[in-house]
Amino acid sequence: MTSQTPDSSAARIRRLDVRDPDFFAQLDALLAFEAQTDEAVGRAVDEILRAVRTTGDAAVLDYTRRFDGLTVTHMAELELPKSALAEAFAALPAEQKDALVRAAERIETFHERQKLEGWVIEEADGTRLGQKVTPLDRVGLYVPGGRAAYPSSVLMNAIPAKVAGVGELIMTVPTPRGEKNPLVLAAAHLTGVDRVFTLGGAQAVAALAYGTQTIPQVDKIVGPGNAYVAEAKRRVFGVVGIDMVAGPSEVLILSDGSGDPAWVAMDLFAQAEHDELAQSILVSTQADFLDAVAEAIERLLPTMPRREVIAASLAHRGALIRVDDLEQAVAIANRIAPEHLELALEDPEPWADKIRHAGAIFLGHWSVEAIGDYCAGPNHVLPTMRSARFSSPLGVYDFQKRTSLVAVSRAGAQKLAPIAATLAQGEGLMAHARSAQMRILP
Numbered sequence: 001m002t003s004q005t006p007d008s009s010a011a012r013i014r015r016l017d018v019r020d021p022d023f024f025a026q027l028d029a030l031l032a033f034e035a036q037t038d039e040a041v042g043r044a045v046d047e048i049l050r051a052v053r054t055t056g057d058a059a060v061l062d063y064t065r066r067f068d069g070l071t072v073t074h075m076a077e078l079e080l081p082k083s084a085l086a087e088a089f090a091a092l093p094a095e096q097k098d099a100l101v102r103a104a105e106r107i108e109t110f111h112e113r114q115k116l117e118g119w120v121i122e123e124a125d126g127t128r129l130g131q132k133v134t135p136l137d138r139v140g141l142y143v144p145g146g147r148a149a150y151p152s153s154v155l156m157n158a159i160p161a162k163v164a165g166v167g168e169l170i171m172t173v174p175t176p177r178g179e180k181n182p183l184v185l186a187a188a189h190l191t192g193v194d195r196v197f198t199l200g201g202a203q204a205v206a207a208l209a210y211g212t213q214t215i216p217q218v219d220k221i222v223g224p225g226n227a228y229v230a231e232a233k234r235r236v237f238g239v240v241g242i243d244m245v246a247g248p249s250e251v252l253i254l255s256d257g258s259g260d261p262a263w264v265a266m267d268l269f270a271q272a273e274h275d276e277l278a279q280s281i282l283v284s285t286q287a288d289f290l291d292a293v294a295e296a297i298e299r300l301l302p303t304m305p306r307r308e309v310i311a312a313s314l315a316h317r318g319a320l321i322r323v324d325d326l327e328q329a330v331a332i333a334n335r336i337a338p339e340h341l342e343l344a345l346e347d348p349e350p351w352a353d354k355i356r357h358a359g360a361i362f363l364g365h366w367s368v369e370a371i372g373d374y375c376a377g378p379n380h381v382l383p384t385m386r387s388a389r390f391s392s393p394l395g396v397y398d399f400q401k402r403t404s405l406v407a408v409s410r411a412g413a414q415k416l417a418p419i420a421a422t423l424a425q426g427e428g429l430m431a432h433a434r435s436a437q438m439r440i441l442p
């Protein structure tokens with residue numbers, strides 16, 4: 001794959017055809033993306049994790065001075081008071097405040113339905129078995145700094161945590177040279193984040209994972225970030241839980257030729273503008289519709305603010321694919337297992353039933369991913385890089401854990417202890433066998 005940035009006025013998006021004998025090889029080459037661990041990043045992260053684990057606050061302050069250009073000497077300077085969050089929210093223009101509130105309400109309503117409840121079953125002999133559900137005590141939410149910070153991601157991470165009943169939510173966000181993102185702080189206020197520290201990178205992940213004199217250790221770290229953050233999350237996994245290490249964002253659009261080509265072109269752009277490695281693919285049964293989308297891309301791209309990024313992304317990882325029928329389109333969708341799947345179809349429901357692997361499915365021409373990214377209600381933190389084959393959107397269940405409950409009755413023990421003892425003997429574990437047998441009444 002080339003890394004050249006194409007001319008911003010000409011998007012060189014590739015055209016593929018399922019009838020081409022090399023089609024699947026070309027498709028697989030397009031999909032091939034592995035988050036590679038840069039050795040230099042790995043070494044830097046190792047050093048940062050070690051320093052924070054051994055010296056705590058001193059290392060956090062040192063790295064924050066070094067990487068974010070802050071002249072801080074005390075940890076208190078890195079914590080934003082709750083009043084600063086409330087002020088950021090109060091100072092928002094009414095339209096933004098209203099949008100944030102309405103999005104948060106919809107996200108909360110949707111996530112309420114995901115809450116797992118405990119249960120107990122009772123057997124005839126009085127034995128009770130069950131599952132107790134407990135929210136995590138304390139969670140760390142990493143929010144990237146600078147332009148890459150998405151206030152919508154604060155909502156998408158914090159709301160399910162709060163719905164789950166997480167005891168304490170600690171947010172870290174770097175503020176390079178002291179620049180704060182007021183929408184991020186406002187979103188933290190709105191979602192009830194408990195504490196906010198202005199630090200970032202691997203040192204933030206380390207501080208959350210190990211705890212420092214000032215920053216309390218958390219049980220799980222969620223949220224995206226750059227290569228240092230991703231690598232640090234990978235390395236602290238086990239000490240704490242992590243949500244996932246997300247890859248570049250992806251959209252796959254299936255089209256039967258109905259709808260407006262300009263809408264589809266803009267949906268591809270919406271993915272491509274995230275970054276140059278984002279993946280935007282359109283599959284259609286209609287060659288003339290693909291031509292019309294290609295024309296719309298050429299026409300609309302020069303009007304877009306981030307056209308260099310969009311053009312580079314479409315050139316690197318974009319494609320317009322012709323298929324013979326929608327069955328083939330669905331097979332391609334299941335092979336790609338995309339983060340986002342738009343069914344730009346006249347009658348999407350029967351085709352949605354055939355999709356087995358996708359982070360989120362958007363049905364019909366009005367169900368655009370951009371609405372899902374902000375305010376439809378479902379989470380926008382979704383599995384990427386084919387991981388929708390085995391994982392799910394971020395949800396309330398990611399902030400809850402399950403504990404088994406076993407209450408064997410006296411009568412139940414007479415039935416179960418002999419079984420346990422026999423199996424224990426088969427494993428050669430005699431203390432297990434004796435322990436069970438002691439419960440058998442003479």
Ligand SMILES: NC(=O)c1ccc[n+]([C@@H]2O[C@H](COP(=O)([O-])OP(=O)(O)OC[C@H]3O[C@@H](n4cnc5c(N)ncnc54)[C@H](O)[C@@H]3O)[C@@H](O)[C@H]2O)c1
Pocket residue numbers: 044067068143144145146147148149150153174199200201202203224225226227228229246247249275
């Ligand atoms: N997947 C998603 O949903 C999603 C959403 C938003 C952002 N992102 C990603 O988040 C990232 C944001 O990146 P960012 O850099 O602007 O913010 P960031 O918060 O991820 O990283 C900033 C921190 O990186 C650390 N850092 C920078 N240079 C360093 C160096 N040489 N050595 C050690 N540490 C260093 C610093 O500590 C700095 O505070 C982007 O990669 C973007 O793609 C992903």
Ligand SMILES: N[C@H](CO)Cc1c[nH]c[nH+]1
Pocket residue numbers: 150152153249373380381382
């Ligand atoms: N499409 C991104 C990953 O699902 C989420 C996002 C945030 N802001 C805009 N889009």
Ligand SMILES: [Zn+2]
Pocket residue numbers: 249270271274373
């Ligand atoms: Zn998006």
